[in-house]
Amino acid sequence: MEKKGWGKLITETVKQQLIQIVGCENYDDSKAGRLVYSYDATPQFQSLPDAVIAPRNTKEVADIVKICNEHRIPIVPRGSGTNLCAGTCPVEGGVVLIFKHMNKILEIDEENLTVTVQPGVITLDLIKAVEEKGLFYPPDPSSMKISTIGGNINENSGGLRGLKYGVTRDYVMALEVVLANGEVIRTGGKLAKDVAGYDFTRLFVGSEGTLGIITEATLKLIPLPETKQTMLALYQDLEAAARSVSKIIANKIIPTTLEFLDQPTLEVVEDYARIGLPTDVKAVLLIEQDGPHEVVERDMKRIAEICQEEEATVQIARSEAEADALRTARRSALSALARLKPTTILEDATVPRSEIAKMVKAINEIAAKYHVKICTFGHAGDGNLHPTCPTDVRDRDEMERVEKAFEEIFAKAIELGGTITGEHGVGAMKAPYLEWKLGKAGIEAMKAVKQALDPNGIMNPGKIFAKSERKRVVVTR
Amino acid sequence: MITAKERAAIQQQFQANMNEDELMNCMRCGFCLPTCPTYIESGLQESHSPRGRIALMKAVVDGLIEPDEDVERSLNMCLGCRACEPVCPSGVRYGHLLEEARDIIAQNKRYPFLVRIIRKIVFNGLFPRQDRLRLLTSLIGFYQRSGLRTLVQRLGLLKLLPRHLAMMEHILPEVPTWKEMNDRPKQLTPHGIKKRRVAFFTGCLMDTMFMKTNDATMKLLQLAGCEVVIPSNQVCCGALHGHGGEKKQAKELAKRNIEAFEQLDVDYIITNAGGCGAFLVEYDHLLKDDDWAERAKAFARKIKDISEVLVELNFHQTKLKVKPQVVTYQDSCHLRNVMKVANAPRLLLQAIEGAEFREMKDADRCCGSAGIYNIVEPEMSMQILDYKMTQAKQTKATTIVTANPGCLLQMKLGIEREGLAGQVRAVHIVEFLLEAAVESGLLEEREKPMNESVRKTS
Ligand SMILES: Cc1cc2nc3c(=O)[nH]c(=O)nc-3n(C[C@H](O)[C@H](O)[C@H](O)COP(=O)(O)OP(=O)(O)OC[C@H]3O[C@@H](n4cnc5c(N)ncnc54)[C@H](O)[C@@H]3O)c2cc1C
Ligand code: SF4
Ligand code: SF4
Numbered sequence: 006m007e008k009k010g011w012g013k014l015i016t017e018t019v020k021q022q023l024i025q026i027v028g029c030e031n032y033d034d035s036k037a038g039r040l041v042y043s044y045d046a047t048p049q050f051q052s053l054p055d056a057v058i059a060p061r062n063t064k065e066v067a068d069i070v071k072i073c074n075e076h077r078i079p080i081v082p083r084g085s086g087t088n089l090c091a092g093t094c095p096v097e098g099g100v101v102l103i104f105k106h107m108n109k110i111l112e113i114d115e116e117n118l119t120v121t122v123q124p125g126v127i128t129l130d131l132i133k134a135v136e137e138k139g140l141f142y143p144p145d146p147s148s149m150k151i152s153t154i155g156g157n158i159n160e161n162s163g164g165l166r167g168l169k170y171g172v173t174r175d176y177v178m179a180l181e182v183v184l185a186n187g188e189v190i191r192t193g194g195k196l197a198k199d200v201a202g203y204d205f206t207r208l209f210v211g212s213e214g215t216l217g218i219i220t221e222a223t224l225k226l227i228p229l230p231e232t233k234q235t236m237l238a239l240y241q242d243l244e245a246a247a248r249s250v251s252k253i254i255a256n257k258i259i260p261t262t263l264e265f266l267d268q269p270t271l272e273v274v275e276d277y278a279r280i281g282l283p284t285d286v287k288a289v290l291l292i293e294q295d296g297p298h299e300v301v302e303r304d305m306k307r308i309a310e311i312c313q314e315e316e317a318t319v320q321i322a323r324s325e326a327e328a329d330a331l332r333t334a335r336r337s338a339l340s341a342l343a344r345l346k347p348t349t350i351l352e353d354a355t356v357p358r359s360e361i362a363k364m365v366k367a368i369n370e371i372a373a374k375y376h377v378k379i380c381t382f383g384h385a386g387d388g389n390l391h392p393t394c395p396t397d398v399r400d401r402d403e404m405e406r407v408e409k410a411f412e413e414i415f416a417k418a419i420e421l422g423g424t425i426t427g428e429h430g431v432g433a434m435k436a437p438y439l440e441w442k443l444g445k446a447g448i449e450a451m452k453a454v455k456q457a458l459d460p461n462g463i464m465n466p467g468k469i470f471a472k473s474e475r476k477r478v479v480v481t482r
Numbered sequence: 483m484i485t486a487k488e489r490a491a492i493q494q495q496f497q498a499n500m501n502e503d504e505l506m507n508c509m510r511c512g513f514c515l516p517t518c519p520t521y522i523e524s525g526l527q528e529s530h531s532p533r534g535r536i537a538l539m540k541a542v543v544d545g546l547i548e549p550d551e552d553v554e555r556s557l558n559m560c561l562g563c564r565a566c567e568p569v570c571p572s573g574v575r576y577g578h579l580l581e582e583a584r585d586i587i588a589q590n591k592r593y594p595f596l597v598r599i600i601r602k603i604v605f606n607g608l609f610p611r612q613d614r615l616r617l618l619t620s621l622i623g624f625y626q627r628s629g630l631r632t633l634v635q636r637l638g639l640l641k642l643l644p645r646h647l648a649m650m651e652h653i654l655p656e657v658p659t660w661k662e663m664n665d666r667p668k669q670l671t672p673h674g675i676k677k678r679r680v681a682f683f684t685g686c687l688m689d690t691m692f693m694k695t696n697d698a699t700m701k702l703l704q705l706a707g708c709e710v711v712i713p714s715n716q717v718c719c720g721a722l723h724g725h726g727g728e729k730k731q732a733k734e735l736a737k738r739n740i741e742a743f744e745q746l747d748v749d750y751i752i753t754n755a756g757g758c759g760a761f762l763v764e765y766d767h768l769l770k771d772d773d774w775a776e777r778a779k780a781f782a783r784k785i786k787d788i789s790e791v792l793v794e795l796n797f798h799q800t801k802l803k804v805k806p807q808v809v810t811y812q813d814s815c816h817l818r819n820v821m822k823v824a825n826a827p828r829l830l831l832q833a834i835e836g837a838e839f840r841e842m843k844d845a846d847r848c849c850g851s852a853g854i855y856n857i858v859e860p861e862m863s864m865q866i867l868d869y870k871m872t873q874a875k876q877t878k879a880t881t882i883v884t885a886n887p888g889c890l891l892q893m894k895l896g897i898e899r900e901g902l903a904g905q906v907r908a909v910h911i912v913e914f915l916l917e918a919a920v921e922s923g924l925l926e927e928r929e930k931p932m933n934e935s936v937r938k939t940s
Contacts, residue, residue: 037552040541041534046510051546086528087512105526127516151512277571340511340571347506 014055014078014098023058023100026068031059031106042083042101043094047434048348049398050091054081054101061106063181063189063220070218070463071187073100079466082214084125084156087148089351090432092160092213096467102218104155110134111221117195118226119178124155124219131224140226143170146428147336155219161211163428165293165332168386169261170227172428174210181221182209185459195223208454213430214465216458230295233261234305235328237320238312239286243267243369245315246288247362250385252311253292254358258304262293263386264335265365270382270393273341278334290317290385291335293328338382339393345378346395352411354418355389355427367417368392375410377403389427415441436471484551484591491590492549496542500582505540508533508574514566519848520559523865529556532566532576539583549587557583559862561855562725563815563848568822577820578767581724588727605728616663619690623657653894658693670700670710677707677795681748683739683785685758686718692887698916699754699788705919706795710752716742721761724768725853736765737774740781750786754912756817756886757853759787763821787817788912789826789885798833802915803922809837809914810879812870812893813846814886827885827911834918840877844869849884851892863892864899871896874906882908 015023015034024032033039034056043053055078060066073080079099086093095101104125111121113135120135120142128149132142145164146152152162158180163172179193182205192205209216240246250263266274267288275282283289290312294304309319322328343349356364365381368390372379383390392414394407415425415438425442426435440448452470455462484492514532515521521531528534535556541547557580564577593601666689680703688696703710716739720732739762743751753759761768763785769778792798809831818824824846832839850856850866874882874896882897884890893908900906909917919925 035552036547036550037529037538037556040547041528041531041537043541044510044537046512048509053546085512085515086510108526148511148513151515274571277573337513337571340509340513341573343509343511343572344507347503349509 015076015100019072019076019078020056022072023056023069026065026072027058027060031061033057039101042086042103045083045086045088045091045093047089047091047094047432048350050094050096050433052094052096053098054095055098057101057103059103059105063183066102066183066218066220067187067189069100069102070183070185073463074185074187074461077461077463079463080218081465082124082155082159082218084153084159085127085148085151087152088156088160088430088432089353089434090160090213090426090430091434092430092432092465092468094433096433099463099466104153107220108153113138113140113226114195115140118228119195119223120226121221121223122154123221124153124158126154128152128154128157135226136229139229141229142176142224142226143167144173144176147339149336154222154224158210158219158222159213160428160430163384163387163389165262165264165335165384167384167389168263169259169295174207176225177206177210177222178225179223180206180209180219182217182219184217185461185464189220190217193223211430213432213468215455215469216464218464232298232301233293233295233325233328234301235322235331236292236305236309237283237322237331238290238292238309238317239283239320240288240290240315240317241286242316243288244362244366245317246290247365247385249290249312249315249317250361251359252315253308254386256307256311258294258307260292260294260304260308260386262291262332264291264383265289265385265390266291266335266338266382267380269378269380270338270342273344273380274334274338277337277341277344278330280330280334282331282334291331293332335382339391342380342393342395346397348396348398350394350396350407350411351429352392352414353389353426353429354392354414354423355387356418356421356423358386358388360421360423361385361388361390363421364388364390364418364423368414371410371413371417374413375406377407377410379410384427387427388423431469433467436467436469439469439471484549484554488590488592489548489550492586493542493545495586495590496539496549496583497545499586500539500543501579502543504575504579505536505543507572508536508540508570509572510537511571514570514576517565517569517847519561519563519565519850519866520862523862523869524559530559532570535560536574536576536579539579554587557587559859561815561848561850561852561866563852564819565815565846565848568819581729584725584727585729586727601726601728605723605726605731616660616690619657619663622654622691623659626654626656649895649898652898653891655692655694657691663690663693666712666714667700668712668714670704670712672707672709673704674707676709678749678791679709679711679747680750680752680786680791681743681746681784682710682712683716683719683743683751683753683758683762684712685753685755687887688755688758692890692910695754695887695910695912698910698912699752701925702788702792702797702912702915702919703752705800705924706792706797708752708791708795711746711748713742713746719758719761720768721757722853724761729768732761733768733772736768736778740765740774740777743781743784744777748784750791751781751784752786752788752791754788754885754910756787756814756821756823757888759785760816760820785821787821787823787826787885789830790823792915793826793829797915798830800919800924801835801922802833802918802924803835804837804914804918805921806836807838807881808877808879809834809839809881809883810842810874810877811839811845811911812842812849812874812882812884812889814884814889815846815848815852817885818846827883830911830915831883834915835922837881837918840879842873842877842879844873849889849892849896851886851888853888856892856895867892867896867899871900875900875902880906881914882906883911883914884908885911 108125720735724732850863856863
């Protein structure tokens, strides 16, 4: 566990200056107040900030940043702290910026099909608001009922609908960003086409708060699909399920959702949700298709056939309520797995879709080899799996084996042409081995960008770029 | 104030007694945040959220921080409504963590003199003693009936109290007399064929201040075909003690109740107050490290809420009728989140002819009553209540139904605050059901089976 941040980074004078900007009710440096912003959803990371500040508008953000830049005080922008890469853990102390006041939907533009929001808006609230107008914002990370748009943009989050509709990146059209020097810039616009200069919008998407602070975003919307169907395919053979995934896509069908859950995951999810999920099968695929009625009918029929060819039994959800229960159950998978053991180590390995069966097989073999329990679920259609290990940090011996197993899983993913993280980001957790994926030159190029935009290194330091390459994959010592 | 010495003692006991596995079980996903009333009403402060509170408790155990005023503040602000539990995919039993933490703080903290006296009177002198509660209730009765109340009101003495306390005086039910309270039934026979044999947990406040509700409950049980036994040696459930950091007392009361009920050979032990029921149903947890563990388990298994048993006995399929009115239902947090009863009351209400049931938004969110929370944390409590009333008004309901006395009083308070007295009423579900039974003729028919048959034959 990393514990830091007790140092006095903020002098009394600076504190008074900051309070001048936001008012004392929005500046908290009490111990309890700082402690509750010392963590995110990543296990084994905790570190106290020196203060927590809640700005009310862009101007206040800019003023805070200027002061921090002048005094070299780290800034950690934070949404709801649900990221899984220690992205908001203030590993070097400093100020945590929260957006509880900046959480308004500013405009839903029905003519240009865009929505403009402040960073603190909760993803699900946004989705609901636009759906009321017959519009659709597809990116739906499992954490959407609490995650914020600011967090989604900075992690470039994916979701259950990613296969057909893409990830957050594909919907960000324009941003307002406060740079590390306190300047405010606007990137992009409500334009279908725009090639004036570098694509800064894309640069900031997925930047994990290391380049600037997003204070406003304009997102693309699409018309709400007419209908939707939901199906569950049940398998007695794990790899057959994984094979079906590749086959469906090879058959030129792109379903909205193609999610995979193995038996141990099904068991815990059912234990929590109690909706009658099958727990006597080895794996299920949760499959959805949306669009015009005829297309949905046709695709679902074909998908069912493909699954049956792989010896699956299929069940179609009879109502929207039933379909929704299935989706909600899937979304609870990670947290539900946490009930098994005190520590839950989750990974985010991603491979090309065609390799998903090989990856599933490898994960199981590796788990057996090291005698560790690994439950697997994930966005199979995206080739994005979450092998998850319920364990206990206090069990040193087991933790060693977990470490080895995950190291091997990573190596395998890269060997299959994959990546170390598909959607959870690098943060502090994966910083030490980003180089595996990018190579030395890749890292150098990224550092050059960082250096140019944040020369003093105040924006979320300790994330993405490691101070030194650390050998360990999941276990910090 | 917590002194340095108290802090050290609290910290040491946190380390010794808090369930570390349960604390570690929280994976900090934040899924519970949108359901926590204090997180929402505090303007999204993490320190007033379940995830934040768990992190604080864990940090005290880990020695990362001391249990200072801010930590205590965060725990005090919690309603204990346990809305964070059913939504937690990891299955963190937050309520148990909170109870343990509060117990440790209360046992190690020296409260100011006055608070100490009050705690002693309430926890030791009053609630374990049904006779004294009766006496107190009679005093209230005397106040209400003797003309003293009119005098107090006329003199404007209530204005001396904070606004919400003054209103509370107003909303207390018309309490029974000393004689009525001492003349309670011990056994009741079913109307018609006997379908179940049940015991009735009367509760301490329920059997004094809210005696009418208890009477209605027993009547409904009879109507539904239950033989009812009411052991007179039962005592207060201990919830107030358990939630107030007096766990030892709570355990004593639990044992007395287990003794009072375990020999009765009944199908169920029926409760009509979500707050009591939820505490009774967790006696197994309360006594888990005790010799009594097995007996506690057997007791807890039998606990059943009145709505559930009524639905089980198909009471909602009998003819029930009221005058046309719009009805909404406010969940009792503990009934819903701990006893997991949410459907049965709604089924019953929907079955009543003339009652148009309209679900209010966030009916499952706490009303801010939360035991004595509305007295100790009035500001937050009233803020939560105002939200609740806004939602209730949206439904245009003239009858707000609840399933717990605390919630009932809070809804009445809400009605007063909104100036809706006379237009909107709040009732306990059993009283509403009884009203429907009377209105539909069910009660008279059944109560006078002899007369009926005599009339028919003649
Ligand atoms: C149970 C569970 C399920 C999940 N499921 C998914 C999933 O299906 N798909 C997926 O992709 N992820 C998933 N996640 C990960 C996580 O929820 C997402 O990364 C989410 O987008 C984070 O949102 P947040 O508001 O919590 O952001 P935070 O965790 O607070 O922050 C995330 C990053 O964004 C930065 N940031 C936040 N706001 C700003 C801002 N205004 N300006 C600049 N930087 C900012 C932070 O510094 C940090 O680097 C899941 C997490 C959990 C716990
Ligand atoms: S939902 Fe459960 S696991 Fe998630 S933060 Fe809340 S208590 Fe912790
Ligand atoms: S018990 Fe209620 S008030 Fe307390 S943390 Fe849980 S949801 Fe919030």
